[in-house]
Amino acid sequence: VIWRVARPAAAAVAVGLLVLLPFLGPQIYFIHVLAGLFMLVALAQSWNLLGGYTRYLSLGHVTFFGIGAYTSAICLNDYGISPFLTAPLGGVIAALLALIIGYPSLRLRGPYFSVATLSIAFLAQVVAFNSTPMGGGYGIQLPSLPLPIWQTEAVFYFVFLALAAIVVWWARKMERSRFGLALLAIRNDEDVAEVFGVNVVRVKLTAFVVSAFFPGVVGGLFAYQISYIDPHSAFDIGLSIDMLLMTMLGGAGRWAGPIIGATVVYLLSQTLSFIIPSALNRVVFGIILVLVVFAMPHGIIGFAESFWTKRVARFRR
Amino acid sequence: MNELSFPLLAQAVVSGVLFGGIYAVIALGLGLVWGVMRILNIGHAALAILGAYLSLTLLRVGVDPLLSLLVTIPALYLVGVALQFFVVESMHGRKEAEQHTFLILYGIMVAIENLQVFIWSADVRLISVSYSARVLNVLGLFLPVGRVISFVMAAAAVAVVHLFLNHTKMGRAMRAVASDRETATLMGISVRRLSRVAFGLSTATAAVAGLALGLVSSFFPGIQIVWISKAFLVVILGGVDNIIGLFVAAVVLGVAENVTGIIAPAYVVDFVAYILLIGTLMVRPQGLMRRTGT
Numbered sequence: 001v002i003w004r005v006a007r008p009a010a011a012a013v014a015v016g017l018l019v020l021l022p023f024l025g026p027q028i029y030f031i032h033v034l035a036g037l038f039m040l041v042a043l044a045q046s047w048n049l050l051g052g053y054t055r056y057l058s059l060g061h062v063t064f065f066g067i068g069a070y071t072s073a074i075c076l077n078d079y080g081i082s083p084f085l086t087a088p089l090g091g092v093i094a095a096l097l098a099l100i101i102g103y104p105s106l107r108l109r110g111p112y113f114s115v116a117t118l119s120i121a122f123l124a125q126v127v128a129f130n131s132t133p134m135g136g137g138y139g140i141q142l143p144s145l146p147l148p149i150w151q152t153e154a155v156f157y158f159v160f161l162a163l164a165a166i167v168v169w170w171a172r173k174m175e176r177s178r179f180g181l182a183l184l185a186i187r188n189d190e191d192v193a194e195v196f197g198v199n200v201v202r203v204k205l206t207a208f209v210v211s212a213f214f215p216g217v218v219g220g221l222f223a224y225q226i227s228y229i230d231p232h233s234a235f236d237i238g239l240s241i242d243m244l245l246m247t248m249l250g251g252a253g254r255w256a257g258p259i260i261g262a263t264v265v266y267l268l269s270q271t272l273s274f275i276i277p278s279a280l281n282r283v284v285f286g287i288i289l290v291l292v293v294f295a296m297p298h299g300i301i302g303f304a305e306s307f308w309t310k311r312v313a314r315f316r317r
Numbered sequence: 318m319n320e321l322s323f324p325l326l327a328q329a330v331v332s333g334v335l336f337g338g339i340y341a342v343i344a345l346g347l348g349l350v351w352g353v354m355r356i357l358n359i360g361h362a363a364l365a366i367l368g369a370y371l372s373l374t375l376l377r378v379g380v381d382p383l384l385s386l387l388v389t390i391p392a393l394y395l396v397g398v399a400l401q402f403f404v405v406e407s408m409h410g411r412k413e414a415e416q417h418t419f420l421i422l423y424g425i426m427v428a429i430e431n432l433q434v435f436i437w438s439a440d441v442r443l444i445s446v447s448y449s450a451r452v453l454n455v456l457g458l459f460l461p462v463g464r465v466i467s468f469v470m471a472a473a474a475v476a477v478v479h480l481f482l483n484h485t486k487m488g489r490a491m492r493a494v495a496s497d498r499e500t501a502t503l504m505g506i507s508v509r510r511l512s513r514v515a516f517g518l519s520t521a522t523a524a525v526a527g528l529a530l531g532l533v534s535s536f537f538p539g540i541q542i543v544w545i546s547k548a549f550l551v552v553i554l555g556g557v558d559n560i561i562g563l564f565v566a567a568v569v570l571g572v573a574e575n576v577t578g579i580i581a582p583a584y585v586v587d588f589v590a591y592i593l594l595i596g597t598l599m600v601r602p603q604g605l606m607r608r609t610g611t
Contacts (some may be wrong), residue, residue, distance in 0.1 A: 054415055059423075063417035111357035111419045116598045119546055123591040130584045237542070241427060247419065279435040286428030293420045297413070 008225030018161055022154045035225075036268050038160035040246065042218050044258035045167040047243035052252035053183035053244045054204060056106065056251065061238050064094035064126045064212040066234035068219025072142040074133065075230055083142075084159070087220035094216025095209045102208040106201070109190075121235060128231035139230025142223060156225045163221070167214050172255040183207055185231035187253065238282065244288050253297030260300050328458055331574040335464045336533070337571025339473035340508035341564045342526040343544055344551035346519040347473055352495040352557040353515040354420055356405060360426030362545035364520050367526025368393055369431060370437050373444050382444055383466075397520030400425075401513045426541075444531040458557065471506035472564075473526040479560045491515055494590055495558070520578040543587070550552055552595040 001227065022031055027104045051057050068090030072083035105116045129136050145152045182203045185193035194200045223229045242265065250261025265285070272281055296303035327423065343365055350358045367387045375385040404421050406412040449463030482488040493501040494508055494515075502508050530536060547570065555566030574586050 051480035057420070059415065081547055101595075105595075108598060110415050111359070112598060114419065114423075115357070115359070115546075115549055117597055118542075118599075119591050119594050121596065122542070122546065123588070126584055126588050126591065131580075170361060202413065210550065244420075277435065283428045283435065286424045286426070289424030289427070290421050293417050294407070294422070297411070 011018065017167065019158075022025070022157055022215045028150055031157050033270065035153065035157040035160045037262060038157070038164040039218055039222060039263040040266055041164040042046055042160065042251075042253045043215055043239070044243045044246040045164070045171050045255075046214035046218075046251060048255075048258045049167075049171060049214075049245045050204075050207045050259065051186060051211075051216075052247050052254070053175075053180065054207060055088065055187045055252075056204065056208070058117040058211075059114045059207075059237075059244070060119075060121035060124075061212070061215055062235055062237060063117075063121045063244050064098065065213040065219035065222070066124055066128065066231075067094045067097060067233040068216035069223035069229045070128065070134055070140070071105040071216070071220075072220030073142055073223045074119055076142055076224070077140060083169055083220050083224035087217045088222035091216035095213040098209045098212030099205065102205050102212075103201075104317040106204045106208060115198045118237075118240075119251075120129060121237060121240060125231050125235040128235060135230070137231065139228060139233075140223075142227040142229075144227040145224070156221070159221055160218075163214070163218060166257060168259065171258075175255050177205070179203065184253070206268045241282075241285070245292075247299075247301055248289065249292050251301030254301050257299050257301055264300070275295065312313075321515050323460065323580060324457065327580050329573050331458050331460065332464070333575035334570030335460075335468040335570050335571070336575065337564075337568035338468040338475075339345050339526060339533070339567075340547055340551050340570055341567035342471040342474050342522055342550040344555065344563055345478055345560065346522040346526065348552045348557040348560075349478070349519040351520070351552065353491055354401075354405060354512055355415075356422070357581055358400075358422050358519070359419065359545060360422050360429060361519070361523060362541040363426045363433075363538075364393060364396065365523040365527040365530065365544065366536055366538060366541045368524040369444065369531035370433060370442075370527075372444060372528045372531060373437075373526075376446070376481045382446060383470075385527060386524060388529070391523045393524040394517040394521040397517040398406060398513045400520070401516035403520055405512070405516070406509070430538045430541060434449045437538070439537055439539070441535045441537045442531070443515060443535045444528065446532075449532055451600055461533075463510060463532045467532045470525055471529045474522050475560060475564055480523065481518075482560070486505065487511070487514065493591065498526075542571055547590055548589065550597065553594070570604075 018034075021034075029284060043061070047058065047061050066086065071090035071093055072086045075081045075086040075089070076083055101116075101120055105113060105120075110114055129137050134140070145155060146156065161289060174183075182193070182198045185196070186196055186203060190200060219234070223234070226233075246261035246265045248261070250259065251257030264287075268288075269281060269285075272284060276284070292299070298306075300306045325416070330591035343362060346365075347361050348402060350356050350361070371389045371392065372382050372385040375388060376382055382387075392607075400422075404425075405418055408418045408421075411417055445463075449461070449466065451462045453460040453462060454464065480488075482492055488507045491511055493504065493506060494511055498508065551563060551567045551570055554570070559565070570590070573588065577586050577589055
């Protein structure tokens with residue numbers, strides 16, 4: 001009973017603190033770092049919506065991020081519309097693409113789906129490199145927000161905080177819905193799920209489309225934040241890896257997983273860059289992924305839970 | 318756009334065939350592990366590039382690339398055996414073994430690729446030896462010696478594996494495991510030992526593949542992903558049951574790319590390859606999608 005009151009209260013306090021934070025006069029770097037973290041939480045959570053709940057491991061989610069980035073960049077430069085308005089448009093375009101490629105590619109199982117999504121990300125990069133409206137290899141330069149730097153950082157802090165909150169809220173709500181149960185059924189055994197009346201194709205496709213929509217929105221705002229994009233940064237395969245790694249580390253198929261995973265990986269990458277040469281950063285991430293799958297395939301959450309139940313069981317005996 | 322004259326076309330076809338050998342040997346390694354263990358080793362091309370870097374380093378201390386194979390083949394064989402022993406076997410009995418193995422191999426690929434950046438930097442390299450730049454003129458076609466050597470090496474590796482699979486007891490056992498794992502076990506084949514050899518053999522061919530590609534095509538750590546996609550395409554087109562089919566598919570891809578290359582800019586070639594891969598995956602995945610008894 002206490003939990004019913006305490007949990008929402010704790011969540012409200014946490015969000016309230018995060019909203020108040022920029023007004024407490026922290027350093028600008030701190031705000032910037034946190035905004036980056038919220039962006040990664042939103043991205044990892046989007047990946048989780050499909051990859052975590054159904055185990056269709058997409059290696060091409062950066063495609064949707066890049067599409068969003070280019071959509072808002074082109075809309076701002078050619079039509080003068082603010083990315084804050086066009087970011088959802090980027091999300092819609094990303095979702096449409098997911099609808100088109102999702103239908104055939106979600107029939108593929110296991111590694112085939114992963115390879116197909118990976119190739120789509122490369123295809124998108126090749127297109128961006130050679131398309132004139134997208135600026136080719138030179139990329140696109142965007143005007144930044146006409147605000148003092150401190151306020152600019154604060155604006156993006158709130159935007160990414162809101163986005164992360166929306167995606168997390170969505171995942172949490174989905175996890176407890178019939179739809180979420182259908183996804184878990186697909187993860188456990190797709191054939192059995194189908195026999196038991198789950199419309200497998202539609203459920204998977206919906207999850208894929210939603211999980212593509214949010215990265216599209218995030219990408220559009222990211223482009224505005226850094227005010228320069230090129231095919232390398234917008235379609236960086238490393239970002240796909242990050243989404244997967246963060247979710248797996250925190251706990252795939254759990255709404256809190258990407259929050260924990262993104263925080264750990266992000267803090268780690270921020271501190272690692274002081275300790276070891278940056279080229280080794282990704283080596284460490286690769287090794288972490290290997291170790292996570294070996295030692296705690298259910299992520300930090302799953303590990304903590306099994307640890308907890310073991311302890312409690314022993315205590316009760 | 319260039320004019321499509323006959324000598325130019327013939328030259329492109331020949332270059333394509335020579336290049337196709339490399340696709341064949343990379344796809345061969347990928348197909349071996351897929352066929353016997355039903356595992357997609359996404360890090361296979363990263364290992365091939367590792368082989369290329371090892372040969373390059375040995376060349377710098379004065380070892381001829383062809384001799385360097387004496388080092389790189391055993392070294393990568395051991396890597397394959399280790400992957401099977403430490404990764405694949407430890408996943409046995411897990412409910413999501415397939416995904417977990419794939420994720421681990423993916424993590425290893427990321428680590429290897431970036432370790433290469435750290436050790437050898439992201440600069441573009443080529444294994445060049447004095448004789449590889451020489452050009453043979455056969456019937457009016459120009460054949461760079463490096464390309465010929467690379468093709469002969471690749472073709473020899475494919476031939477050796479083909480002979481091994483068809484004419485040795487162990488090779489036949491491997492094919493038996495590939496076609497029906499359970500029955501093979503009942504016939505007294507040690508699947509565990511055989512799988513180690515198969516993975517080792519696969520990565521050993523990556524050493525040959527690495528040298529073959531390093532001799533004719535510039536490489537850097539990140540390019541492995543291009544090679545793995547194309548090898549994957551070849552495996553899908555050619556099938557894993559049949560090495561000759563694999564070789565033909567590889568040569569067809571090489572020729573198709575080189576012929577496209579003379580009438581269209583270079584990026585179109587990559588574009589076509591990716592479209593082909595995605596298209597084949599989505600339209601005709603059945604050949605590979607047959608689920609084995611679970």
